[in-house]
Amino acid sequence: MKINNLLEKIGVFAFVLLFAFQSCSSGSDSGEGTPVNPPPSNLSVQIEVTGKTADKPEGDGSGKIHLTITASNATSYKVLLDGQLKELTTGDLTYIFTASGTKTYPIIVSAYNAAGQFVSSTTSITINVSRKLLWSDEFDADGAPNTSKWGYNTGTGDGWGNNELEYYTTRPENVIISNGTLKIKAIKEEYMGSHYTSTRMLTKGKFSFKYGRAEVRAKLPVGGGTWPAFWMLGDNIDTVGWPLCGEVDILESVGNNPNVNHSSLHSPGRSGNTPDTAITTVPNSATEFHVYAADWTAESIKFYVDDKLFYTYANSSTTPFNQNFFLILNLAMGGNFGGTVDPNFTSAIFEVDYVRVYN
Template identity: 80%
Template sequence: MMKIKNYMKKVGTFTFLLLFGFQSCSSGSDASDGTPVLPAPSNLTVKMEVVGKTTAKPDGDGSGKVHFTFNAANAISYKVLIDGQAKDLTNGNLTYEFTASGTKNYPIIVSAYNAAGQFVSKTTSVTVFVARKILWADEFDVNGSPNTSKWGYDLGTGNGFGNNELQYYTNRPENVIIENGILKIKAIKEEYMGSHYTSSRMLTKGKFSFKYGRAEVRAKLPVGGGTWPAFWMLGDNIDTVQWPACGEVDILESVGNNPNVNHSSLHSPGRSGNTPDTKTTTVPNSATEFHIYAAEWSAESIKFYVDDNLFYTYVNSASTPFNQNFFLILNLAMGGNFGGTVDPNFTNATFEVDYVRVYN
């Protein structure tokens, strides 16, 4: 019920204005000027068929599809507010596909109109199960360089990225390569373009971004003081509003100087450098075993998991930057404000990634 109340609160003002506007139009039907008075719409009914609904699957087959039939006496058109969207219908039939994964109850507001703009309205709801579907993925199953249709690179010195990092990012095979189904991002101690270390930073900017869903990586972390692997997201609008106004979601961050600890954090205006929006969790054997690091993101919250164990829930709202499209980033930094002092005996380390997946 709380979900319905919150939803209704969000759409209530819009719906009132929508209906009020049509109500105002109805004043033209006046028998005093000789114009026949049209009968007002009445007896509005709403029928819903959740696709794949059975006794065993009362909320559907996971497709998220629902067939609606609206009918009212004296009506010639319908308006529907569903899943935050307004639909105009010239007949009473609508097939809608919900996309947010899980089982959820969705409020629905239906209005039926006659030619004079008179209307009758009804509020109902439908409960639908949507199976988790992959929207985008890279399984890193082809040896060689990463797929250029999915990934680009930030190139250059780490100092240019605001964290006083020590590496120079390249896209050389020495620093980034796929071998036997595993992406390997390698940090190397070497003199290169004025820097003492090299590594790689991959991103899907301009190639893929999404709004809401689940992003996850299955990874094994590097070893060594000063290493700083990360899987994170930035808002698509970073080039226009800059950071931190674009928002940042850090799903996986770990540092070699404090091994087996994962940091998940959010950065936004006024909560940038030492953001209070952060939590940590212990991840045993993070450098010797693969673990799954994930964030499930909606308009209401961003939930962080390691191996499907929830350890941090951030309360999202319309006032945050976390309600727009974000792109993905994988990188291995060296040193810097967060990575800390590099072990003087460091020679190289590898951040291994089995896959990256994004679900609805």
């Protein structure tokens, strides 16, 4: 009886060993030695550019492409393009580039099998993207600014970090649209403990964008101590604070040094008296409208006045300038940058014809 039990146990043990051996063998090879998960091969990437013709080899300006990817033994794909990683279960991908202009983009495609083995291929595409208007305010409806586009910062903000002197309000005395332009008016008056009033309006929570062209057509105020600005802050300011959120100053001018535009960037370790700044002369800036603009990409931020480039900042993945930013228009008084207010100052107007944002 004991011998029979021993034989039975030996038989069971042998069966288990045989099953384990066969299982291990079948995990990598069939009986004929063919791998169960052969590596992917024969990777092919076909790119169709929408609207491509002999006259328009970079496409019709829509920026749209379609990728058809095939590979033997592949079960999934990954595509890296335009700084984005796309993971696919099929070999079809439609993508739209948004940065305006004609640019060449590298495209890296990898095909994977079920075991995680892969094969990769690198190619590139040159494509044209026509400039498109993403957002604008033409200020063509008399009255208060459009509340679907603009909100406000109000109060003194403890000098808004710059020892400024104004109290920001939403009153029509300080902000109004009339005759096709927005008028932000700084007034010398006693109001809520401050000696001046003005307005600071912003698109936070209503509109923001990542990369593109932001521009304002404006006529600047007159008077020592005035400090008009058109600028941007990162959407994440409430969570990371300033300057971690990043700041892009497109238009800054001071009445104590008229007809000069300052464009600057503020970021960690390069805030306050930032080294990332440049100036340009803008003749008749208080009597004529001029266009102040920034073209923003992952590689650079270029600053213009009347389409004349005067400063290029080298952007990179290490800066905060690769996220959504919102817009700000304001007219400050005094402060660290605005300087001493002329004792004869009574009021001044920052007049804006339009604000536009393009892709």
